[in-house]
Amino acid sequence: MPEGPRNIIEQFFCSVGDVLEAPVVWVREKIVVPNQQNYPWYHQKLRRVPTIDECYTDDVVCQHEANVQYKRDKQVDTEILSILRDRFEDCTMYEAPDHLERCGPLLKKYEEAATNWFIKYGDLGAYHNAKIAYMKQKHRMIWERRHGQVGTGMKEGSPA
Template identity: 60%
Template sequence: MGADNPQNGFNAFIKSLNNVLDTPVTWFRESVVARSRQEYPWYHRQFQRVPTIDECYTDDIVCYIEADEQFKRDRMVDNEVLNILRQRMEDCVMYEGPDAGRKCVKLREDYEKAAENWFIKYGDLGAHGNVVDAFMKQKHRMLWERRHGPVGSGMKNKI
């Protein structure tokens, strides 16, 4: 045995052990598992967007129910996004300790802006708020802003 083929006893043992243990597992994975798997482009269910409540006729109950279900799904997604942002901010504060006020500013701003937007859309609706309640809230906010300026900026002075 020369330098080209270092086939000593230990290498032969490792090769035979590989043939006994790894080869059947590799064959099973490539021929059974990989062939039976399907490619999923998403790891969660994708729903087709439906018309919103302002696009529904007043007597179209099916459209109302679809819009309400979409609203509930959107609220759950927004809740999870807000929870993730909150958790990231809290993790940063716990990790950074005394320096968190300086190092976690971007995460805190992102969370506060997302929480403000969440409250603008879903706040004061309660647990049983539906799409019509949210639509009326949006309508009332738009009317208020048209008459008095942005919410929180104080009322316009009448001239």
């Protein structure tokens, strides 16, 4: 198979494509790539700070950093959930009418992520922080130790 264009029409379209592609390649190579390497805010990677359970009760700075990290993690988890939901909705629209069969794995991933999100962030109210979420996690672990996994009913012989 020859590498170049086969006829004059294909050669014309290759030339038009090169004219349209050249400025884009130039911008990427001359502006975007150099700024990615030198610009500190481009996909900023923040260090992990101690969580709220590792902070002393009188260490306000540590507690503030834990709250900021908690809010950032919540935003990330919410966006991941939104992306999974959008993927499932797109699959449903594209694969209709047999979307239940073809989009089943996406639905399962979305439902699992939604359950995990609700376990961590659900029922906390409008104004919550890392300490409130930590207490929710602690109370859930105590409940599961006493009564079994939440949502499966109580174990036999457990106090009501």
